Amino acid sequence: PAQAAQKRLTIGFVVHVIGNPFIQQIVEAAQMAARDLNVKLLVTGPAGAEGDAQLTAVQNLAASGVDGIATSVPAASMVKGLNTIIKAGTPIVMFNGLGEGVNGPYVGEKSVESGRLLGKMVLEKIGGTTAKGDVIVGNCYPGFPVLENRQRGVLESLAKASGVKIIGPSDVKVDSAANFAAWQGLLAANPKALAMVGLCAPDVESIGKVNAAAKSSSAIGGGYDLTIGNLEALANGTAHISLGQTPFVQGYLPVQVLVDSIRNKIKINKPGFLDSGTEIVTATKVIEPFGSAPLTFKALQKMSASKAVTRKYYDPIVKGYIKDWQKNLKPIADESA
Amino acid sequence: MSAGAKSRRVKLPEEASVIFALLVLVGIVGALRPTFLKPENLLNLAASYSISALLAGCIVYLLSMGEIDLSFGWILNLSAVVAGLSMIAGVPVWIAIILGIGAGGFMGAINGVLTVVMRLPLIIVTLGTASIFQGLSLISNKSGSVVPTEKKLTENIFFRVLGGDIETPVPFILIFVVFAFLVLHLTLHKTRFGYRILAIGSNPEAARLAGIPTKKIKILTCTLMGVVSGIGGILFLGFRGAVDPSTGANLLLPVVAAAIIGGTPLSGGAGTVWGSLIGALIVGVIGVGIVFLGIDAVWSTLVTGLVIIFAIGVDQIVRVRKNRAS
Amino acid sequence: MSAGAKSRRVKLPEEASVIFALLVLVGIVGALRPTFLKPENLLNLAASYSISALLAGCIVYLLSMGEIDLSFGWILNLSAVVAGLSMIAGVPVWIAIILGIGAGGFMGAINGVLTVVMRLPLIIVTLGTASIFQGLSLISNKSGSVVPTEKKLTENIFFRVLGGDIETPVPFILIFVVFAFLVLHLTLHKTRFGYRILAIGSNPEAARLAGIPTKKIKILTCTLMGVVSGIGGILFLGFRGAVDPSTGANLLLPVVAAAIIGGTPLSGGAGTVWGSLIGALIVGVIGVGIVFLGIDAVWSTLVTGLVIIFAIGVDQIVRVRKNRAS
Amino acid sequence: MNTQSVHNVISVRGLSKRYGGVKALNGLDLDLAANKVHAIVGENGAGKSTFMKILSGGVTPDEGSIEVMGEKFSSFTVQSASKLGIGIMYQELRLFQHRDVLTNLFPDREMRIGPFIARKKMAQIALPVFKSIGLDVPLDRIVGEVPLSDQQLIELARVLIEKPKLLILDEPTSALNARESKRLLDLVKALPAQGTTVLYVSHRLDEVFAVADHITVMRNGSLVFSKPTTELDIPTVIGGIVGEKAASSIAKKTGSADLYASAEKVLEVKNLSNGKQVLDISLNVAAGEIVGVAGLIGSGADELLETLFGARPKVAGTVTVQGVEKTHLSPQNSVRDGVALIPADRKRVGLMLERTVSDNLSHISVGGYKKGTVLISYKGLAAAAMKIVDKFAIKTESVQVRVGNLSGGNQQKVVIGKWLEISPGLVLLDDPTRGVDIGAKVELFRLVREIAAEGKGILFRSTEISELTTLCDRIVVVKDGVSTREVIGVDDGELIKLINE
Numbered sequence A: 001p002a003q004a005a006q007k008r009l010t011i012g013f014v015v016h017v018i019g020n021p022f023i024q025q026i027v028e029a030a031q032m033a034a035r036d037l038n039v040k041l042l043v044t045g046p047a048g049a050e051g052d053a054q055l056t057a058v059q060n061l062a063a064s065g066v067d068g069i070a071t072s073v074p075a076a077s078m079v080k081g082l083n084t085i086i087k088a089g090t091p092i093v094m095f096n097g098l099g100e101g102v103n104g105p106y107v108g109e110k111s112v113e114s115g116r117l118l119g120k121m122v123l124e125k126i127g128g129t130t131a132k133g134d135v136i137v138g139n140c141y142p143g144f145p146v147l148e149n150r151q152r153g154v155l156e157s158l159a160k161a162s163g164v165k166i167i168g169p170s171d172v173k174v175d176s177a178a179n180f181a182a183w184q185g186l187l188a189a190n191p192k193a194l195a196m197v198g199l200c201a202p203d204v205e206s207i208g209k210v211n212a213a214a215k216s217s218s219a220i221g222g223g224y225d226l227t228i229g230n231l232e233a234l235a236n237g238t239a240h241i242s243l244g245q246t247p248f249v250q251g252y253l254p255v256q257v258l259v260d261s262i263r264n265k266i267k268i269n270k271p272g273f274l275d276s277g278t279e280i281v282t283a284t285k286v287i288e289p290f291g292s293a294p295l296t297f298k299a300l301q302k303m304s305a306s307k308a309v310t311r312k313y314y315d316p317i318v319k320g321y322i323k324d325w326q327k328n329l330k331p332i333a334d335e336s337a
Numbered sequence B, C: 001m002s003a004g005a006k007s008r009r010v011k012l013p014e015e016a017s018v019i020f021a022l023l024v025l026v027g028i029v030g031a032l033r034p035t036f037l038k039p040e041n042l043l044n045l046a047a048s049y050s051i052s053a054l055l056a057g058c059i060v061y062l063l064s065m066g067e068i069d070l071s072f073g074w075i076l077n078l079s080a081v082v083a084g085l086s087m088i089a090g091v092p093v094w095i096a097i098i099l100g101i102g103a104g105g106f107m108g109a110i111n112g113v114l115t116v117v118m119r120l121p122l123i124i125v126t127l128g129t130a131s132i133f134q135g136l137s138l139i140s141n142k143s144g145s146v147v148p149t150e151k152k153l154t155e156n157i158f159f160r161v162l163g164g165d166i167e168t169p170v171p172f173i174l175i176f177v178v179f180a181f182l183v184l185h186l187t188l189h190k191t192r193f194g195y196r197i198l199a200i201g202s203n204p205e206a207a208r209l210a211g212i213p214t215k216k217i218k219i220l221t222c223t224l225m226g227v228v229s230g231i232g233g234i235l236f237l238g239f240r241g242a243v244d245p246s247t248g249a250n251l252l253l254p255v256v257a258a259a260i261i262g263g264t265p266l267s268g269g270a271g272t273v274w275g276s277l278i279g280a281l282i283v284g285v286i287g288v289g290i291v292f293l294g295i296d297a298v299w300s301t302l303v304t305g306l307v308i309i310f311a312i313g314v315d316q317i318v319r320v321r322k323n324r325a326s
Numbered sequence D: 001m002n003t004q005s006v007h008n009v010i011s012v013r014g015l016s017k018r019y020g021g022v023k024a025l026n027g028l029d030l031d032l033a034a035n036k037v038h039a040i041v042g043e044n045g046a047g048k049s050t051f052m053k054i055l056s057g058g059v060t061p062d063e064g065s066i067e068v069m070g071e072k073f074s075s076f077t078v079q080s081a082s083k084l085g086i087g088i089m090y091q092e093l094r095l096f097q098h099r100d101v102l103t104n105l106f107p108d109r110e111m112r113i114g115p116f117i118a119r120k121k122m123a124q125i126a127l128p129v130f131k132s133i134g135l136d137v138p139l140d141r142i143v144g145e146v147p148l149s150d151q152q153l154i155e156l157a158r159v160l161i162e163k164p165k166l167l168i169l170d171e172p173t174s175a176l177n178a179r180e181s182k183r184l185l186d187l188v189k190a191l192p193a194q195g196t197t198v199l200y201v202s203h204r205l206d207e208v209f210a211v212a213d214h215i216t217v218m219r220n221g222s223l224v225f226s227k228p229t230t231e232l233d234i235p236t237v238i239g240g241i242v243g244e245k246a247a248s249s250i251a252k253k254t255g256s257a258d259l260y261a262s263a264e265k266v267l268e269v270k271n272l273s274n275g276k277q278v279l280d281i282s283l284n285v286a287a288g289e290i291v292g293v294a295g296l297i298g299s300g301a302d303e304l305l306e307t308l309f310g311a312r313p314k315v316a317g318t319v320t321v322q323g324v325e326k327t328h329l330s331p332q333n334s335v336r337d338g339v340a341l342i343p344a345d346r347k348r349v350g351l352m353l354e355r356t357v358s359d360n361l362s363h364i365s366v367g368g369y370k371k372g373t374v375l376i377s378y379k380g381l382a383a384a385a386m387k388i389v390d391k392f393a394i395k396t397e398s399v400q401v402r403v404g405n406l407s408g409g410n411q412q413k414v415v416i417g418k419w420l421e422i423s424p425g426l427v428l429l430d431d432p433t434r435g436v437d438i439g440a441k442v443e444l445f446r447l448v449r450e451i452a453a454e455g456k457g458i459l460f461r462s463t464e465i466s467e468l469t470t471l472c473d474r475i476v477v478v479k480d481g482v483s484t485r486e487v488i489g490v491d492d493g494e495l496i497k498l499i500n501e
């Protein structure tokens, strides 16, 4: 171990899309981990989200001789190729997107469970199981595995109220302008909707703007991710709930796992699940996972704009949950439980 | 019959067929969901698609010249980033806007100069510059969104009017874009510059021998595309209040589709600016109509495709009929 | 000089300039990272890009005919889905493969028939059919990935050879694609079918007057594109062992880029199948080189753009020199 | 099958074809006997090419019956025409510009070994045909890169290779020089003896009389008369072509050595070279003078005018226009300086085929010359275009018609007419009468003289020797890219000898 520690390791970090603010938060956390652990981090990814181009990037990193690779796995067609690399001796940790059957640990949220959570919270706000009326559901990229899981969870929770009629799920598009137009159309078509629920990063912001423009609307807005625009919508009351996926943990933890396992020769070549937790954010309350210190909405907004503040806030988690990852490693089945 | 005699038949405008296709689509969605036809809803729809319509109006210039620009989405992005970062850095809003549009024009000019100097079609050159502009945007916004949040910015009249905080019966962005279309139409069809663009698109070698400065016109047209993309970026910034690194990534296909559905051929020498506006609206009605009708996400892609084929089919039938009649 | 007399100068092949550009790029990356030049690495690189190379080799047919197909990525996807689902449903592997390729050919034929019947350029038609094929794929795989996991499937020779479980000195997929290129090259440049395609692309009216059945040839060429996309889908399924709903989504630009970087003009009448192979390798080397050189993600897009401009610049300089010399 | 149709290779009755408001063919009745050379003549837009295209299956008639070689058709396709053994050389060449020469010779008739095209076999067939028509171009050259005259010969070779029983030649010599034309005429004359009937469309009446057994004159889509050549003379034919309009003719110029010696030089060229076809050419043109350029195909005469205009790069020599040396020659500068070029290849570099007559006529005045304001009024352009249309008697339904729909000769008039607006000081005429009918040619020559009389200079290249000797004050002979001598007052025979020596 001492020898391994002396040689400066190189870790490859492959994301499925460059230039997505949420992904960028993950990348920044990974870079913090690399600095903390004194390893070299190579970040790469395809220009457009496509599994095959991403797999090629992973293969190229492996061929260029990196010591370990962290990658999101948005496509089942990457699995075989990743396992070949693992078999050849380069360990791989997944984050954010799970490839079923990859022989390595996965760091991410419980996607179905988080969908259930969102559905449950929306249902509470519209009057619980006795609620009666329309709820609009939008999926920005039908066919994307994580989104399909979230959707399953949301629908499961909403189904508890027999009076709730689901409108959709409609294809609301990922491009922010098209996304806005889609939500605008959905609300115009269903002006009495009780709630609008999105599954992707641009949704909460769009829903907020649509709600603000339609004076008659009192729909509850809910969705995912803590981008600046989404938090803005929560702050001005045009949207109501957004779930975060702790990008910090998703970025930091994979690097920690790789570095520890290489330095200490820990075998990680089998599936496993490391929960990155779910953040529940409303304008009045912020619930962080792993029993972290309570956070005000203001503080959260500040954090989303500053790396240093983020690192400081998560220090206890780095020293606790993340450092003790071996203890927290669960069977992969837990992810979609 | 003497040359130049006016035909007595009332001549339908070139855009008749595509207008008809648009009306058919609006009619179908409206028949199924009458709320769709509420003026407010239609205006909102139009406003949402106004930026891509604007770009379609300008890409008509390049198509008329026999060229295609693949980079304009990233010019839009980087222009908006330049303006947004300038505002955040404290540059007065109006100056930041000029900087953004100027950056757009500069990028367009680079495309133009490269295509002229390298003697390559613009599509090949912009295959490279699209990546360059995207890359510069990623570097300058540090892969994150650019969001001017300070009160003194968001309360600036620019953001308030464009963002819809100040109520106008018709969204301001729509008024602006319709005005821009008027200018684009007149420039292409009533000025020497437009004549020269069409002449180059019709027969580049004949244009050169007619003494038309083809290189200069190419560079100017690319610059114009850059300026209009820059304006698009500024409108986007004001309308949405932020720019993401992915802004503009998905503009290419709908914008070019709008222009060609509108009736501008890819082969050069002809183009209709108004047609591209109708084309953009068709793209918009299809997009919004599908969610309006509550078509399931899994089915919506298929339905979109079928409706596109239906719309261009209607367009084509009317066009052929019309040509046969004349 | 007498008619038909062979010119005494050794004639460089048309593809010389683009080969030179490829060598320059490989040389630069190799000089900076010698491991890049290991034959094993180069072969793997080539294998990763072989499917898009194959498609580039066939899109040359359409470009030569003056057309572009926007839908082939989704034809690839749906063909692979058809084959994968058939296998999972218990259809013998070889029959499933034929079903997949047949589905591809059928989709291509639909494109061809629509473009001929509607008398519209293929690019407009495939604007619609691309969505249709994607939509059908989403519906048939219920928005999920198709993964034939059963042992009796994955142990089938098809999956084992393509997936690389059976060791071959050169990846099997590479051998297959090079062979396919040979066939594509000979068909375009040595058979009447190829001559007819090039004639239609060069002068459609003259082709009609020469008695060429232009509609039939168009439909056939579109069908060929469908069949090759179908084969691409099958190769993908075997090579990767699964198909995702997003498979094929981002193929359009790199494939068309490979063909035009390789030297096939967009205007029709000329095309080089081998050039598109080199073009696909250039696209590949740029992608791989950036990872090998350890260029950070934030910078990689910019560098990609700069290298593309550099590569087409080198290509163009050699081309101009060569033409001047001849 | 009656006996008459055995003798008549073609019988048409009431053949009509209209395009919009234009009657291209208007109830044409005609019988043409087999194994003869039939000349078809008529003014521009008379319907000759339309008739030829119907016979070859390229155009479907609206009305009328056609009987070809004893078989009766209401219409036929390209395929059925070619099965019958009808071969056509189109006036507007139908070549595949991107493809090589050999490929163009066997369009869809390629010979094959197995599935593969047998280029060697095709070359063996092509080379003797090339030799017979005096074509000398490598078979692997891209057609778009060879001169127009060679393209015309390639189109001719293509149809000869088909060995048709009925050979249609639509203005086959319009871009050819005297030598090539003569060779072609000899070849055509020999064909009837081999069982081939020839339809020969041309505006060059001397050729017509040299080659045809029988002459048919058309006007406005109908027959004027159809008689054996022996019963006709040139004035009668001209009378038939132009109709009631008085047939004018053009007087021959009698140049003299020092007529313009003292006049101001509009153009002075010293040792001009473009490094390729033009190697060392010196000449000058005085104000009011018409100077001819004579030379064989490939002598550099073709490229000289384009080089002077700046359309091809100059590598050495000096060019002085109106006393000012032009260091930077470019089309743009030339247009601004009032130098006009009427290019030989109207389709490739002269016209915007898809656009209207009006748009084409404003190509120079709006496009290159920058006349008037930035804003343009299409009404104004149309009015200006109308004037030119009237002046040149361009036959078109309106100025808003697509120029590609005009007959070949009328297209040529548009190419010339578009320069009128800017009244150039130096006019470079590169084979300007290609496909122009006799009436229009006389009109054009009158106009050229008129322009010259205003003190402008004219440099004139033509493939027709008689045009040079008729119109020019002085003729510069060019050989292998070098101007070898200048002659004054020569006749056709002398000039041909000078060019060929």
Ligand SMILES: Nc1ncnc2c1ncn2[C@@H]1O[C@H](COP(=O)(O)OP(=O)(O)OP(=O)(O)O)[C@@H](O)[C@H]1O
Pocket (backbone or CB within 6 Å): D019, D020, D022, D023, D024, D042, D043, D044, D045, D046, D047, D048, D049, D050, D051, D091, D395, D396, D404, D405, D406, D407, D408, D409, D410, D435, D437
């Ligand atoms: N495709 C077309 N569309 C519209 N009008 C046409 C078309 N082809 C020919 N015409 C018109 O038909 C008439 C006859 O044309 P045609 O080409 O047969 O004349 P031509 O006798 O061959 O003349 P030229 O001597 O100039 O070649 C002309 O007025 C022409 O404008």
Ligand SMILES: Nc1ncnc2c1ncn2[C@@H]1O[C@H](COP(=O)(O)OP(=O)(O)OP(=O)(O)O)[C@@H](O)[C@H]1O
Pocket (backbone or CB within 6 Å): C192, C193, D108, D109, D110, D111, D112
């Ligand atoms: N020796 C020859 N000289 C001239 N032409 C030839 C010669 N040999 C063959 N050809 C041409 O090639 C053609 C060959 O006919 P074939 O029936 O093989 O073509 P095809 O089957 O109709 O073509 P496709 O399969 O592409 O439809 C003939 O139409 C003929 O014109």
Ligand SMILES: [Mg+2]
Pocket (backbone or CB within 6 Å): none
């Ligand atoms: Mg056949």
Ligand SMILES: [Mg+2]
Pocket (backbone or CB within 6 Å): D048, D049, D050, D091, D170, D407, D408, D409
């Ligand atoms: Mg004619």
